[in-house]
Amino acid sequence: METLSYAFTGSASPKLNLPPNDSVYRRLLGYRHGFTPLNLATLRSQGRSRVFPKLHCSQQNSENSIDFSDPDWKSKYQQDFERRFNIPHITDIFPDALSFPSTFCLRMRTPINEEFAEGYPSDEEWHGYINNNDRVLLKVIHYSSPSSAGAECIDPNCTWVEQWVHRAGPREKIFFKPEEVKAAIVTCGGLCPGLNDVIRQIAITLEIYGVKNIVGIPFGYRGFSDKGLAEMPLSRKVVQNIHLSGGSLLGVSRGGPSVSDIVTSMEERGINMLFVLGGNGTHAGANAIHNECRKRKLNVAVVGVPKTIDNDILLMDKTFGFDTAVEEAQRAINSAYIEAHSAYHGIGIVKLMGRSSGFIAMQSSLASGQVDICLIPEVPFNLHGPHGVLRHLKYLIETKGSAVVCVAEGAGQNLVKKTNATDASGNIVLGDIGVYIQQETKKCFKEIGIPADVKYIDPTYMIRACRANASDRILCTVLGQNAVHGAFAGYSGITVGICNTHYVYFPIPEVISHPREVDPNSRMWHRCLTSTGQPDFI
Numbered sequence: 001m002e003t004l005s006y007a008f009t010g011s012a013s014p015k016l017n018l019p020p021n022d023s024v025y026r027r028l029l030g031y032r033h034g035f036t037p038l039n040l041a042t043l044r045s046q047g048r049s050r051v052f053p054k055l056h057c058s059q060q061n062s063e064n065s066i067d068f069s070d071p072d073w074k075s076k077y078q079q080d081f082e083r084r085f086n087i088p089h090i091t092d093i094f095p096d097a098l099s100f101p102s103t104f105c106l107r108m109r110t111p112i113n114e115e116f117a118e119g120y121p122s123d124e125e126w127h128g129y130i131n132n133n134d135r136v137l138l139k140v141i142h143y144s145s146p147s148s149a150g151a152e153c154i155d156p157n158c159t160w161v162e163q164w165v166h167r168a169g170p171r172e173k174i175f176f177k178p179e180e181v182k183a184a185i186v187t188c189g190g191l192c193p194g195l196n197d198v199i200r201q202i203a204i205t206l207e208i209y210g211v212k213n214i215v216g217i218p219f220g221y222r223g224f225s226d227k228g229l230a231e232m233p234l235s236r237k238v239v240q241n242i243h244l245s246g247g248s249l250l251g252v253s254r255g256g257p258s259v260s261d262i263v264t265s266m267e268e269r270g271i272n273m274l275f276v277l278g279g280n281g282t283h284a285g286a287n288a289i290h291n292e293c294r295k296r297k298l299n300v301a302v303v304g305v306p307k308t309i310d311n312d313i314l315l316m317d318k319t320f321g322f323d324t325a326v327e328e329a330q331r332a333i334n335s336a337y338i339e340a341h342s343a344y345h346g347i348g349i350v351k352l353m354g355r356s357s358g359f360i361a362m363q364s365s366l367a368s369g370q371v372d373i374c375l376i377p378e379v380p381f382n383l384h385g386p387h388g389v390l391r392h393l394k395y396l397i398e399t400k401g402s403a404v405v406c407v408a409e410g411a412g413q414n415l416v417k418k419t420n421a422t423d424a425s426g427n428i429v430l431g432d433i434g435v436y437i438q439q440e441t442k443k444c445f446k447e448i449g450i451p452a453d454v455k456y457i458d459p460t461y462m463i464r465a466c467r468a469n470a471s472d473r474i475l476c477t478v479l480g481q482n483a484v485h486g487a488f489a490g491y492s493g494i495t496v497g498i499c500n501t502h503y504v505y506f507p508i509p510e511v512i513s514h515p516r517e518v519d520p521n522s523r524m525w526h527r528c529l530t531s532t533g534q535p536d537f538i
């Protein structure tokens with residue numbers, strides 16, 4: 001568990017040992033999913049039971065909390081936030097590192113064929129660069145009370161505290177000479193629509209800066225150690241059309257060599273810019289690679305691009321591929337609906353991805369308007385019993401004649417047999433909740449003597465393998481370009497993201513301290529419930 005010792009010294013430079021991010025803090029204070037003691041009491045007094053608060057009251061001791069009676073608590077919190085969200089820069093370890101005018105020309109030239117002996121062209125009069133002090137507001141809602149839906153509060157009064165993160169984009173000064181760069185791109189974890197778009201944009205943008213040595217590392221981190229896997233040279237020509245198909249040009253994998261072996265391999269290959277496309281696990285690896293490079297005093301930029309179909313990375317509006325997944329899931333849900341609707345007492349069950357977060361299931365259910373029951377990992381449910389899913393299915397069959405269930409793969413894991421297995425990356429292999437619900441539904445309707453025609457659809461890999469839709473492609477394009485801008489600007493140990501529709505750089509640890517989850521007290525989840533019309537299943 002994260003350390004929570006808040007030592008408000010009142011000195012000019014307070015040493016606050018704050019938790020890695022707000023939601024962790026909220027969790028530990030019992031504010032998980034926005035349920036402060038206050039709003040829980042309010043909701044209960046209103047007789048609203050659609051809440052599943054888990055208050056960890058035992059953790060709410062004085063040692064674990066900010067001293068809100070300190071008149072300076074807010075500015076201390078902000079100072080500490082500033083420190084946490086500071087993005088590591090090359091000058092942290094090489095204070096004398098030289099910078100150069102950017103070769104990324106806002107007025108398009110062709111630096112690819114230029115010699116730089118005369119110095120670099122600069123467009124500093126153009127006002128098109130990002131200033132290092134440009135910031136984007138992280139939270140944009142001022143909740144007037146902790147009882148507001150989805151409230152994210154720092155103190156019991158839900159005081160407004162501005163929290164800023166760094167704006168992404170090209171800087172006027174760069175810290176790498178393009179002709180000295182060897183850039184590598186690696187894609188890790190599971191597939192996700194848009195991987196090729198990001199690879200493409202990174203390669204293209206690197207070329208615009210004037211980099212000639214660009215390679216792809218095959219099959220994830222494994223490609224650093226497996227001698228049989230050769231680097232893939234990349235250029236605009238090679239990547240020109242790769243976005244037209246799904247998957248990853250470079251291949252993906254789970255597991256692989258140790259961080260130390262990866263960095264040794266990077267040294268041997270002369271890689272000084274590494275672009276890492278992956279989810280929580282990959283980013284943990286990227287951050288460890290960044291730290292190891294610093295330990296070895298290597299002048300290397302490690303920049304992540306969050307890739308997860310599950311949309312489970314903290315603090316971002318969304319991750320690329322998620323919109324495409326939701327769109328593709330419509331086909332499966334619609335098929336389930338047609339099958340169910342056309343059958344006598346038809347029940348369609350669709351399982352969608354989402355290891356620990358139900359974003360795909362929630363958004364797909366909302367988008368389709370055809371789902372009667374949406375089940376996600378964040379909201380516990382009973383299958384059997386008077387308030388269980390099966391009882392509601394019986395009601396739906398009796399009243400509507402058919403029903404559609406959309407279940408996230410990580411939902412109801414307490415109901416299925418544990419596999420005790422892990423994949424090569426150490427992720428727990430989940431029990432199959434979709435198959436379990438299918439079997440129990442068939443059994444239940446047989447027992448109660450009501451005919452039911454149950455059809456089960458598992459479209460998971462079809463959704464993951466497709467190419468990105470137009471909106472995801474734009475997101476991939478901007479993220480890929482910003483990753484390159486971040487590396488040239490001398491940042492490392494960072495990842496790119498979209499935050500309140502603006503593009504930003506985050507320090508990696510802040511976005512991966514735990515998987516982002518659907519907040520059962522959020523307006524979005526309540527909208528989903530309004531749309532499906534489902535009751536609580538507890």
Ligand SMILES: Nc1ncnc2c1ncn2[C@@H]1O[C@H](COP(=O)(O)OP(=O)(O)O)[C@@H](O)[C@H]1O
Nearest residue numbers: 188189254255256278279280281282284285425
């Ligand atoms: N804590 C970690 N430290 C270093 N590398 C990690 C860590 N967790 C996972 N990895 C590596 O990151 C890669 C992808 O991780 P995985 O969890 O499979 O996918 P994702 O990045 O999509 O979450 C794997 O090669 C795995 O070995």
Ligand SMILES: O=P(O)(O)OC[C@H]1O[C@](O)(COP(=O)(O)O)[C@@H](O)[C@@H]1O
Nearest residue numbers: 189190191279308309310353354355
């Ligand atoms: O079959 P695989 O390759 O292990 O992938 C399954 C996993 O992929 C995911 O869609 C995404 O996981 P990652 O973000 O770790 O790639 C999970 O929801 C799912 O459990």
Ligand SMILES: [Mg+2]
Nearest residue numbers: 279280281427
């Ligand atoms: Mg993972």
